[in-house]
Amino acid sequence: MFEEKGVVVRGTDMPKKMQLHAMELAHKALDLHQPSDCGSIARHIKQELDEAYGAAWQCVAGGDFGSCITYMSGSFIFFHVESMEFLVFKQGKDAHESREEAIGVQLKQRI
Numbered sequence: 001m002f003e004e005k006g007v008v009v010r011g012t013d014m015p016k017k018m019q020l021h022a023m024e025l026a027h028k029a030l031d032l033h034q035p036s037d038c039g040s041i042a043r044h045i046k047q048e049l050d051e052a053y054g055a056a057w058q059c060v061a062g063g064d065f066g067s068c069i070t071y072m073s074g075s076f077i078f079f080h081v082e083s084m085e086f087l088v089f090k091q092g093k094d095a096h097e098s099r100e101e102a103i104g105v106q107l108k109q110r111i
Contacts, residue, residue, distance in 0.1 A: 012077040
């Protein structure tokens with residue numbers, strides 16, 4: 001686990017600069033919206049990431065949720081700020097490749 005500015009990162013494969021941007025957006029969203037308005041908080045983060053890195057970002061924000069996702073390699077972060085959890089990732093064409101990387105399977109070309 002990684003901690004920075006009251007943030008606890010529970011898991012990530014994002015580049016450090018993108019991680020910091022996601023955490024900054026979470027803090028800003030919490031300042032702009034009531035903590036009970038999880039939908040507006042998630043929407044704010046998603047829209048900012050779409051603008052910065054291109055479309056297809058997803059954000060789940062709240063105190064208690066389950067998930068099962070497929071994401072583009074290098075775009076995943078799950079972290080905690082204040083009393084809220086954030087799951088942020090980008091859907092993409094290489095979702096299949098990301099799954100293969102995640103379970104450690106190497107595809108072999110058949111000749």
